[in-house]
Amino acid sequence: MKDLSEESPDLDAKISSIVEGGNKLDEEGKKPQALAAYIQAWELLPEPKLGWKLLTGWIAGSLYNFYFDNGDFKKSKYWAQAALAGRSSQRNTGPLIDLGMVCFELYEEGEAFRYFDEAYSIGKERAFKERPKKYLNFYLIKKNKNE
Numbered sequence: 001m002k003d004l005s006e007e008s009p010d011l012d013a014k015i016s017s018i019v020e021g022g023n024k025l026d027e028e029g030k031k032p033q034a035l036a037a038y039i040q041a042w043e044l045l046p047e048p049k050l051g052w053k054l055l056t057g058w059i060a061g062s063l064y065n066f067y068f069d070n071g072d073f074k075k076s077k078y079w080a081q082a083a084l085a086g087r088s089s090q091r092n093t094g095p096l097i098d099l100g101m102v103c104f105e106l107y108e109e110g111e112a113f114r115y116f117d118e119a120y121s122i123g124k125e126r127a128f129k130e131r132p133k134k135y136l137n138f139y140l141i142k143k144n145k146n147e
Contacts, residue, residue: 001053001088004046012055015041019059026066038062049082056086057095064098068105077102093119093127101135113142 004012022037041059042049050056060082067076080102084095100115116139119127128136 003053015044050085053088057083073102073105093123
């Protein structure tokens with residue numbers, strides 16, 4: 001993965017500022033403005049969009065969270081896949097858990113289990129920390145049935 005802060009520090013700073021602003025807007029409940037900021041940041045990201053260390057995952061993760069929190073699971077899944085493709089470390093279980101969660105909500109249980117299983121193999125129950133218990137419970141019950 002390439003590092004935009006090395007290739008174009010000014011653009012990196014601009015994109016980071018936009019995403020930070022979007023996060024603040026989201027926290028303030030200004031959802032349409034937050035979404036506009038995330039989309040603007042994504043559009044500013046040079047091609048290939050999935051190849052930028054930190055920024056790809058951050059922006060895609062922000063868009064995932066936005067759509068997931070608003071119950072638009074199909075769009076959320078797209079952004080969860082982008083965040084997973086753009087993760088800068090194979091040890092980062094967050095994108096795996098996110099993708100598992102959205103698959104669970106879309107009743108795609110086989111896919112959900114697969115992503116949860118990969119995350120669990122890396123981080124055990126810690127990978128599910130700060131997530132609703134229903135996801136870990138689903139995973140553990142299904143895992144015990146498969147053994």
